[in-house]
Every structure is written in C-alpha cells, then in structure tokens.
Amino acid sequence: MTENGEMTADEGNAAPRERFELDDALKEEIRAKVLGDGFMKIVQSVRRGGSQFRISVRPVEIGGERRYQAEMVDDGQVRVKNFDADSLSGGLDDIMSQKGARDLHLMTAKGDLHVRVTRKGRVIVSRSAEMDRKVELKPHDRVKNVPLNAFDSAAYLKAAGLADGEGRVRASMRGKYDQVNEFLKVAGEALKNSPRGDGDDSGARAFTVVDCGCGKAYLTVALYLYLTQVLQMPRVHVYGVDRRADVVAAARRMAASLDIAGDVEFVESDLAAFNVEKADMVVSLYACDTATDEALAKGVEWRARHILSAPCCQHELQKTLDDKGAFAGVMRQSILRERLCDILTDSFRAMIMRILGFRTQVVEFVSSEATARNIMLKCEYSVKPGQAGPVSEYLALRDYWHVTPWLETRLAAMLSKYLSRYE
Numbered sequence: 001m002t003e004n005g006e007m008t009a010d011e012g013n014a015a016p017r018e019r020f021e022l023d024d025a026l027k028e029e030i031r032a033k034v035l036g037d038g039f040m041k042i043v044q045s046v047r048r049g050g051s052q053f054r055i056s057v058r059p060v061e062i063g064g065e066r067r068y069q070a071e072m073v074d075d076g077q078v079r080v081k082n083f084d085a086d087s088l089s090g091g092l093d094d095i096m097s098q099k100g101a102r103d104l105h106l107m108t109a110k111g112d113l114h115v116r117v118t119r120k121g122r123v124i125v126s127r128s129a130e131m132d133r134k135v136e137l138k139p140h141d142r143v144k145n146v147p148l149n150a151f152d153s154a155a156y157l158k159a160a161g162l163a164d165g166e167g168r169v170r171a172s173m174r175g176k177y178d179q180v181n182e183f184l185k186v187a188g189e190a191l192k193n194s195p196r197g198d199g200d201d202s203g204a205r206a207f208t209v210v211d212c213g214c215g216k217a218y219l220t221v222a223l224y225l226y227l228t229q230v231l232q233m234p235r236v237h238v239y240g241v242d243r244r245a246d247v248v249a250a251a252r253r254m255a256a257s258l259d260i261a262g263d264v265e266f267v268e269s270d271l272a273a274f275n276v277e278k279a280d281m282v283v284s285l286y287a288c289d290t291a292t293d294e295a296l297a298k299g300v301e302w303r304a305r306h307i308l309s310a311p312c313c314q315h316e317l318q319k320t321l322d323d324k325g326a327f328a329g330v331m332r333q334s335i336l337r338e339r340l341c342d343i344l345t346d347s348f349r350a351m352i353m354r355i356l357g358f359r360t361q362v363v364e365f366v367s368s369e370a371t372a373r374n375i376m377l378k379c380e381y382s383v384k385p386g387q388a389g390p391v392s393e394y395l396a397l398r399d400y401w402h403v404t405p406w407l408e409t410r411l412a413a414m415l416s417k418y419l420s421r422y423e
C-alpha cells in the first residue's frame with residue numbers, strides 16, 4: 001500500500017480454489033465492505049465470448065430510506081433495479097460467484113479494492129491506500145439510460161475531467177457530457193443498420209474513424225470506447241486530429257492513461273494536411289467555421305459511409321452575403337444576420353452532401369436550452385450521386401443569394417460535373 005493512494009497488488013489467494021473462483025477470505029472481505037458502513041459502489045464487468053456484462057450496485061435514498069440500486073448492462077442493454085438490504089446479500093453472492101475473466105471494483109469510504117480475474121483464471125487483488133472519503137446517499141433517479149452509462153465509463157470520465165474523483169459529473173462539464181452522450185446516441189443509431197465489423201470484408205483493415213478538430217478528445221475517446229465496448233465492434237482505429245499542440249498532447253496523455261493509445265491515435269495537424277486512405281466514419285464536434293466544411297470534404301474524399309458533424313461558429317458566408325432586397329431588415333440586425341447565415345451555411349452543406357450521394361438529415365442533437373449550437377448534419381453515403389432533384393434545389397438557393405459556399409469551392413473537382421449539367 002502506498003501513501004498517496006496508489007494501488008498495491010497481491011495474489012491474495014493462498015488457499016486452494018477452483019480456477020476463476022475467489023477464495024473465502026476475499027469473499028468475506030468483499031461482503032464485509034459492501035454490507036458495512038461506508039460502502040459506496042461495487043462494479044463488476046464480465047467478458048463472455050465477444051460480449052460484456054456489467055453490473056454496478058450502489059446505495060441510494062428512496063423515500064427517505066436506504067435502498068440499493070443495481071444497474072445491469074448486457075450487450076449494450078441497460079436495466080436498473082432497486083432493492084432492499086435483505087436482497088443485497090443474495091445479489092452479492094451472485095456477483096461473487098460469476099465465472100470467467102472479470103474485473104471487480106469496490107469503493108468504500110476507506111478505500112478501493114480491485115480484483116482482476118484473468119482469462120487464465122488467475123486472481124489479482126489490489127487495494128488502495130487508506131482513504132477518508134465522505135459518503136453521500138444519492139437520490140435514486142441519478143442513473144440515466146445514456147450511452148456513457150452503457151459501459152464502465154468511470155475511468156474515462158475521470159481521465160477526461162468530466163467527473164470528479166468519486167465519479168460525479170462536474171457541473172462545469174455537464175454541457176460537454178451531454179454533447180458526448182447525444183453524439184454517441186446518433187453514432188449508435190447510424191451504425192445500427194450498417195456493417196459493424198472490420199473496416200473491410202477481408203478483416204485486413206480496422207473500422208476507421210477520424211475526429212476532425214478533436215480538441216481535448218472528449219468525443220474521440222468516448223466514441224472508441226462505445227464502439228468497442230457497447231457495440232462490440234472487433235477492430236476499431238480512431239484518429240483525433242487537431243492543429244493545437246497542447247490539446248493533442250493532453251489527448252495523448254488521456255489515451256495512454258486508459259491504455260488505448262494503440263488504437264486511438266492523435267495527430268497534430270491542420271485538417272487540410274491530414275489524410276488517411278479510407279475512413280468508415282468521420283465526425284466533428286464544433287470544428288470552427290470552415291473546419292466543419294473541411295471535415296465534410298475529407299469525409300467525402302476518404303469515402304466514409306458515415307459523416308456526423310455538429311457545426312460551430314460560421315463566418316465565411318457572412319463575408320459575402322449581400323444585403324438582399326426584401327431581407328434588408330433582417331440583415332441590418334447583426335444577430336439575425338448571423339443566424340440567417342448559420343441556417344444558410346448548414347442548408348448549403350446538407351444540399352451538397354445530398355448531391356454527392358449522402359442521405360443527409362439535419363437533426364437537433366442537444367437541447368436548444370443548453371446551447372444554440374445544437375444542430376448536427378447526419379450523412380450516410382447510400383444513394384446515387386448527381387441526381388437532378390438535389391442539384392436543382394441547390395442551384396436555386398445558391399443563385400438566389402448570389403454566393404458560392406466554401407464547401408462548393410472545396411469540392412469543386414467532384415461537384416462541377418454534376419452542377420454543370422443544370423447550370
């Protein structure tokens with residue numbers, strides 16, 4: 001045991017026991033900690049074949065009384081059940097008698113206990129240094145059925161700085177937490193009806209995701225964990241690209257601390273200069289101004305089937321939009337001009353993506369009460385490019401406003417053959 005709270009490890013199992021089984025002394029220690037004062041939470045993740053089962057139990061307050069809440073996540077499906085102290089003991093027996101490779105994490109006011117059972121049935125026990133944590137009974141409605149609760153996200157939430165040391169989402173990070181959850185939901189839905197295996201049928205290439213303008217990688221890392229742990233995708237490689245050296249360094253540290261740096265790679269680069277041969281999914285969350293267009297363009301060039309982009313500030317169109325006749329009264333008010341430009345920019349983007357063969361939906365991805373930046377372009381490559389309807393719709397709007405959207409210029413090499421047929 002170290003003085004600064006780090007774990008120390010032991011094999012903890014001197015008495016003979018079956019492979020995968022916890023010995024009696026360890027079971028007794030767990031039982032005493034869960035049933036005693038200061039119990040905070042027990043979480044166990046069991047890997048069965050390709051899928052994962054996770055159960056967590058914590059004390060909650062319901063109607064002024066102490067109860068227990070179990071949250072069970074089985075292959076991405078979440079179930080929550082509340083029960084009393086009498087049932088806790090039986091439930092604990094079930095948890096401790098699980099077989100197979102598993103991780104158990106028990107938190108009490110006095111410290112943490114980790115038990116890892118390896119694939120070969122070896123039991124490795126580690127205990128933190130003694131702590132003096134305050135235990136608060138939480139109201140029972142705290143667990144929500146959101147993607148970040150569908151797997152054991154505690155280490156990620158802590159490493160990303162979204163949660164405090166006791167796993168509570170920080171008030172100042174609630175907005176980012178909600179954005180990541182909603183983004184994961186949309187990504188999960190997008191992949192529901194798509195191939196979810198390796199990036200190509202031969203299995204030679206991993207399912208490749210690029211997060212454009214990844215910043216501190218809240219989304220990048222969560223997406224990797226969600227795809228691999230909840231959607232159980234077998235091989236995933238995620239790139240996070242950002243031009244800022246400091247955020248790339250922080251993102252690399254987070255991936256290393258979660259032991260996923262081999263699959264989650266961060267690149268310090270301007271988006272324009274970054275390339276992969278092929279991507280399966282391209283995402284961007286609040287990539288500034290034309291960086292969103294660059295993300296869309298890269299997604300098209302890398303032949304990504306899915307492109308999910310939540311745009312940020314948009315300035316480009318504002319520079320060129322005329323104070324047009326009947327709209328003069330709108331354009332005079334800077335806030336209205338800005339909003340109109342936002343709407344037009346996203347409309348042009350969606351229309352261009354449709355021309356290029358992407359079924360494109362513009363959806364609200366977080367509540368408008370949380371932020372006005374709550375729009376997402378959800379694009380899936382699934383139709384024949386260059387169809388008359390989307391092209392004429394685009395040209396009509398573009399010519400009405402006498403502008404050339406930045407994305408059209410960026411993708412001119414691909415678009416011009418479709419546009420020129422109708423111009």
Ligand SMILES: C[S@@+](CC[C@H](N)C(=O)[O-])C[C@H]1O[C@@H](n2cnc3c(N)ncnc32)[C@H](O)[C@@H]1O
Pocket residue numbers: 212213214215216217218219241242243244247269270271272284285286287288291294312
């Ligand atoms: C508003 S932050 C969002 C970060 C992150 N996606 C998130 O939601 O937490 C935008 C990020 O995009 C990066 N960025 C903007 N333009 C870029 C470009 N052309 N190439 C690479 N990164 C860019 C910025 O450095 C910044 O980190």
